[in-house]
Amino acid sequence: MAEDPSLSLFDLPSTIYTKTTKGKGRECLAKYSLEPKTTLFSVYPYATCIFDSFKKRLCARCLAAHPTKSFSLHCLGCDQVYFCSHDCADQYLKDHDQGCCDLLRKLATLKKVDRHMKSVAKLVIMIYWQRKNDEGSFGLVHHLESHYDDWSMEMKQDWRRIQDFLWKYLSPLGWLLSHETEVDIMHLVSKVESNGFGIYLENRLDILTGRALYPLASLFNHDCSFNCEVEQWTEEGIEEEQVIVPMDDTQDDHEQQLKVYPSVFSRPRGKYRQMLIRTTTNVQPDQPLTIGYVDTTLPLASRRQKLLQDYYFTCLCQRCVLESQATGASKVKEKRGTAFTLRPVGTGFGWAHMLCFPWPF
Numbered sequence: 001m002a003e004d005p006s007l008s009l010f011d012l013p014s015t016i017y018t019k020t021t022k023g024k025g026r027e028c029l030a031k032y033s034l035e036p037k038t039t040l041f042s043v044y045p046y047a048t049c050i051f052d053s054f055k056k057r058l059c060a061r062c063l064a065a066h067p068t069k070s071f072s073l074h075c076l077g078c079d080q081v082y083f084c085s086h087d088c089a090d091q092y093l094k095d096h097d098q099g100c101c102d103l104l105r106k107l108a109t110l111k112k113v114d115r116h117m118k119s120v121a122k123l124v125i126m127i128y129w130q131r132k133n134d135e136g137s138f139g140l141v142h143h144l145e146s147h148y149d150d151w152s153m154e155m156k157q158d159w160r161r162i163q164d165f166l167w168k169y170l171s172p173l174g175w176l177l178s179h180e181t182e183v184d185i186m187h188l189v190s191k192v193e194s195n196g197f198g199i200y201l202e203n204r205l206d207i208l209t210g211r212a213l214y215p216l217a218s219l220f221n222h223d224c225s226f227n228c229e230v231e232q233w234t235e236e237g238i239e240e241e242q243v244i245v246p247m248d249d250t251q252d253d254h255e256q257q258l259k260v261y262p263s264v265f266s267r268p269r270g271k272y273r274q275m276l277i278r279t280t281t282n283v284q285p286d287q288p289l290t291i292g293y294v295d296t297t298l299p300l301a302s303r304r305q306k307l308l309q310d311y312y313f314t315c316l317c318q319r320c321v322l323e324s325q326a327t328g329a330s331k332v333k334e335k336r337g338t339a340f341t342l343r344p345v346g347t348g349f350g351w352a353h354m355l356c357f358p359w360p361f
């Protein structure tokens, strides 16, 4: 295995380095011996998108979720981004120009595309928007793995409306580089699908509310006996925001008081969903650092099928290899990318093509 030269320009955390492998692309390895619960790094997302159905409940900037209802502060231009506090609204809206507003509004009303594709397109827009504001930070996103070249003609056709939409509205905005084509956009779409992480409601790992791209975390390969875990920051100090509303002005009775959350918080509480990756066990120097993309308690065939269906690869981890030798199991029969026809409709996004962490086991 050779040390990966493509990432040498990036400031990787002191705990890890990357190499290219034969079958799994690049992988992260430990630079030195690590004890269990060692935090390897903590990062902010490069870009995020909140699903349309949760846009009023999550702050577009700090990603705090309102505990019970909706935030009221929002962009009057597009009505697509909501904020928990004046601080978040002011900071976010500084860069939220007319182009971004128009694009988000047009996407929200785009017909005949399913929610999954729309949400991927939304994150793609947010990535280009981020790049426009800070081009230097795009490098690691550029290096993420895309499976677009492996997509079947049928899949490419499924995505045609999104491709046409993005190309039609991104090009005139001047957000694309002069040499970038429709195919480059679709490579970014594929990168988002294979490398995006889920944003969940606090303590509700079954409720997925959006997607986020953490390029550094996306360098971690999957292993069915993973040695690292991923944790996302959630809200902090939300309880302090509660206000007491007397139910009946004439009574001082405590029973008659109601505690509610305001629709505008006093300050940001979400910390942008910072992500931590930490070891779960002792790791030796030069040992690959891995995470679990799917429920690793599932049997071999189910794990393989899920990884192929949702992440487009056949798992080559040692556990899978040993288990398949022991059972004589052959490769999964499903073709790549069949997830598009198999996925359940209208059941949320838990199935979606992304590293949904923490996975809702």
Ligand SMILES: C[S@@+](CC[C@H](N)C(=O)[O-])C[C@H]1O[C@@H](n2cnc3c(N)ncnc32)[C@H](O)[C@@H]1O
Binding pocket: 023, 024, 025, 026, 027, 143, 144, 145, 194, 195, 218, 219, 220, 221, 222, 223, 311, 312, 313, 314, 315, 316, 317
């Ligand atoms: C999130 S990326 C991980 C980093 C990736 N190896 C790279 O070079 O950018 C996920 C991709 O890595 C590869 N991969 C990760 N874990 C793997 C495994 N256990 N077996 C085979 N390929 C794996 C697959 O190509 C997958 O689509």
